[in-house]
Amino acid sequence: MEYIAIIFGAIFINNIIFAQFLGICPFLGVSSRLSTATGMGAAVLFVMTLATLVTYLIHDLVLMPLGLHFLVTVAFILVIASLVQFVEIVLKKIAPPLYQALGIFLPLITTNCAILGVALLVLQKGFSFGESVVFAAATALGFTLALVLMAGIRERLELADVPKRMQGGPITLITAGLLSLAFMGFSGMM
Template sequence: MEYLAIFFTAIFINNIIFSQFLGICPFLGVSSRMTTATGMGAAVIFVMTLATTVTFLLHQYILMPLGLHFLNTVAFILVIASLVQLVEIILKKIAPPLYHALGIFLPLITTNCAILGVAILVIQKNYTFAESVVFAASTAMGFTLALVIMAGIRERLEISDIPERLKGGPITLLTAGLLSLAFMGFSGML
C-alpha cells in the first residue's frame, strides 16, 4: 500500500513540475510538439530511475560510511552526467534507431534539475531502496504526463484564435498556471 501511495502522490499530488517547480526549462522548451514531449518523457523516465538508483547506492554505501555525505550534490551531478553519457554511447552502439529517435533529448537531460532534485529528495525523505526506485519512476511518469498534456494543449492553441498579445510565451505560462491549479485538485485525495 505504501508503494501505491508513493506512486500516486509523485504523479498527481506532488507533481515535480506543477507542485515542486523542478524541470520547468524542459517543460516549457520541449512541450511544443507531442512527438518531442513523448521522446523527452521516455528519456527522463529511463534516466531518472537509473540515476536515482545509482545515487541512492552511492550515498548509502560509499558517502555515508566514509562521512562524506556533504559531497552528495557534487557526486550526484557527476553520476548523472556520466550516466547520461554512458546511456548515449550504449544506445548509439546497441540501438541506433532509438538513439536517433531520442536525438538531442539525452544530452538535455544532463541539465534537467528535476533529475538531481529527485536524487536529493530520495535522501531527504529517507526512503528505502525500493521506495526510492518507485518514487523516481513515478516522478518521471508525472514529468512525462505534464509534458504530454502541455504539448497537446499547445498544439491546439496553435490553431486557436487567441489575441495576438497572448500568443507564444504568455499563453504558455497562463496554461501552465492553470494546469498547476488543476493538479492542486488532487491534493486532498491522499
C-alpha cells in the same frame, strides 16, 4: 499500499513540475509538439530511474561509510552527467534506432534539474531502495504526463484564435498556471 501512495503522490499530488517546480525549462521548451514531449518523457523516465538507483547506491555504499555526506550534491551531479554520457555511448553502439529516436533529449537531460532533485528528494524523504526506484519512476511518469498534457494543449492553441499579444510565451505561462491549479485539486485525496 505504501507503494501506491508513493506512485499516486508523485504523479498527481506532488507533481515534479506543478508542485515542486523542478524541470520547468524542458517543460516549457520541449512541450510545443506531442512527439517531442513523448520522446523527452521516455528519456526522462529511463534516466531518472537509473540515476536515482545509482545515486542511492553511491550514497549508501560510498559517501556515508566514508563520512563524505557533504559531497552529496557534487557527487550526484557528476554521477548524473557521467551516467547520461555513458547511456548515450551505449545506446549509440547497441541500439542505434533507439539512440536516433531519443536524439537531442539525452544531452538535454544532463541539465534537467528534476533528475538531481529526485535523487536528493529520495534522501530527504528517507526512502528505502525499493521506494526510491518506485518514486523515481512515478515522478518521471508525472513529468511525462505534464509534458504530454501541455504539448496537447499547445498544439490546440496554435489553431485557436489567441489575441496577438497573448501568443507564444504569455499563453503558455497562463496555460501552465491553469494546469498547476488543476493538479492542486488532487492534494486533498491522500
